[in-house]
Each structure stands twice: as C-alpha cells, then as structure tokens.
Amino acid sequence: MQRFFAALIFLVIAPLLLFTLIVVWLWDRNIPVFIQERIGLDKETFFVYKIRTMNNDQITGIGRLLRKTGIDELPQLFNIMKGEMNFVGPRPLTKADIVRLKWDDASHEIRWSVPPGITGMAQLVNVCDAQVSWNCDLQYIESRSTKTDLQLLWKSFLVPFIGKQKAKQLIHKSSKS
Secondary structure: OHHHHHHHHHHHHHHHHHHHHHHHHHHHOOOOEEEEEEEOHHHOEEEEEEEOOEEOOEEOHHHHHHHHHOHHHHHHHHHHHOOOOEEEOOOOEOHHHHHHHOOOOHHHHHHHHOOOEEEOOHHHOOOOOHHHHHHHHHHHHHHOOHHHHHHHHHHHHOHHHHOHHHHHHHHHHHHHO
16 A cells, blocks of 8 residues: 555656756756665665765755755655555664664664654654654554554655754644643
8 A cells, every 4th residue: 555655646746856856966966866775674675765965975055955845755755666665664774873873682673573664753753862763663663553654644744844843843842732
C-alpha cells in the first residue's frame, strides 16, 4: 500500500521535483541528487536518495530553503517504491552515525526491527539529542500503528507550508496540551 501511495504522490509532485532538481543543478552546477548508503530494516544496507543541499561541506543558499521546507527529502519516495523505506519510521542512519551514537550494541537492535521512514517521531521533536532521538524511536516502535503513522504524517505535512522549525514548535506546543 505504501508503495502505491509513494508512486501516486510522486506522479503528483513530479513537476515540482523536476523544477527543484533543475534549480539545484543551475545553482551549483553539481549533480542535484545526493545518494548515500544507509542502514535499514534488519540492518540491511540500501542507498537513500535526497536532493543535494550541500556543496564543499557547506549548506548552499537553495539547500537552506530545501531543508527548511523538507523538499530535499522527496526523492526518498523512490526508496518507498522500492520497499526499502516507509513514510514513517526511525530515520535511516549511516554506519558512521550508528557508531558515533553508540547504537551498535545489542540493546539498540530493536531499532532495526522496523523499516526506516522519511519522517518519524524523532524528526518532529524540537530537540536534537541522541537520547531524545533514541527515546522517540523506541516509543514509535512500541506504539506503531496506522493511527500513529497518520498522526505523524499529518504533522510532517505541515513542514513544507510553515517550515520545519515552526512545525516543530507547533507540534511541541500541541503535545503539551
């Protein structure tokens, strides 16, 4: 079902995606798609697709806008269509991220029992912290349901319209109520 919806969304946003890829290419004359090996379900490796937002280790001007709106994540619809990711789940990490976060031991194995997602609880909290991310991932895995996924998708849907920071602030305020 997720593959079908990813394909449908891709068809609807294809003009926006194509326009964005052209603008990124014109902006820095570099390949507009960023491809990186990540770790997914059952610790299987796959290649994630994103729109390039950096050049020479610096976020580009257009990259800042793409990150703020979340548009840079749209090529991951291909990963969903390939069955490597879901819309919602823990963020797919690199091997280096897993080592850096010290999530490479047996106590963190549960994180790779579900497919990674484009968005998830950890991406929607207003804090960037390894322990907070781990707690959010664990909470998601333990409470995983269609209802939870739909709630997280709705909240993530706000990002392109009001920006990532404003969406996080709004979500944080509504979760306190």
